[in-house]
Amino acid sequence: MEILSTLLKPVVDFALPPRCPICGVTVEADNRFCLSCWNSLDFLTEPWCASCGRPFAFEQAAGTQCAACLKKPPDHDGVRAVVAYDDNSSLLPMRLKYGGRLGFAELIAGQLERFLGEIPADALIVPVPLHRWRLWSRGFNQSVLIGRALSERSGIAMETGVLARKDATPPLRSMSAKERRRLVKNAFAVSHDAQSKLKGRAVILIDDVYTTGSTANACARILKVSGADQVTVFCWARVLTEYDQS
Numbered sequence: 001m002e003i004l005s006t007l008l009k010p011v012v013d014f015a016l017p018p019r020c021p022i023c024g025v026t027v028e029a030d031n032r033f034c035l036s037c038w039n040s041l042d043f044l045t046e047p048w049c050a051s052c053g054r055p056f057a058f059e060q061a062a063g064t065q066c067a068a069c070l071k072k073p074p075d076h077d078g079v080r081a082v083v084a085y086d087d088n089s090s091l092l093p094m095r096l097k098y099g100g101r102l103g104f105a106e107l108i109a110g111q112l113e114r115f116l117g118e119i120p121a122d123a124l125i126v127p128v129p130l131h132r133w134r135l136w137s138r139g140f141n142q143s144v145l146i147g148r149a150l151s152e153r154s155g156i157a158m159e160t161g162v163l164a165r166k167d168a169t170p171p172l173r174s175m176s177a178k179e180r181r182r183l184v185k186n187a188f189a190v191s192h193d194a195q196s197k198l199k200g201r202a203v204i205l206i207d208d209v210y211t212t213g214s215t216a217n218a219c220a221r222i223l224k225v226s227g228a229d230q231v232t233v234f235c236w237a238r239v240l241t242e243y244d245q246s
């Protein structure tokens, strides 16, 4: 509870005029970062791994894969993350989820738009589902909010009924990659009537943070088994310290 109240505290101070989502200084318009926080964010750009989108420090030949993907390719077809996950960037999804700063979903969607160029126009936006218990206690699914905002901006259809979470998984934050993988392996299901919607389609899988990839891979696997042609993960932040991709 102590962590939660620390997280929520700055939010109480948020009121008009618009404030920077990270540090809280007054800014020109809603959902804009101040210059210093903007500069502190580690925006992820090419060159990156051809399989998973992990950024490379140096230019590589086209089609080069990172070490983790060479060892075991992911089930998804790449991650497009706006920024690297760190103390600053993690505040945004935290305050969206636990502080109810729903406007941050719009901010994240605006940043994700840059990745749409490589996505087919008839793609489908599919948010990573929350288990109904968690949805009930939180009142909203942050991935649905981000997906809806992206859908409204781009005209790409969103389907929230395609993917469902069968089992409630405990918070994964403190778990190892292996434990996460075991827990989420069979946690998702595709509804029977959704298979016709998925057939041959490209899917944009929306999540707020990409950590070890266990959730995204579990979702991608079932979406592809159910007919999806490709699954690209769109998220706000990606953890770059862990190398396990499966």
Ligand SMILES: [Zn+2]
Pocket: 020, 021, 022, 023, 024, 025, 033, 034, 035, 036, 037, 038
């Ligand atoms: Zn700031």
Ligand SMILES: [Zn+2]
Pocket: 049, 050, 051, 052, 053, 054, 065, 066, 067, 068, 069, 070
């Ligand atoms: Zn890779």
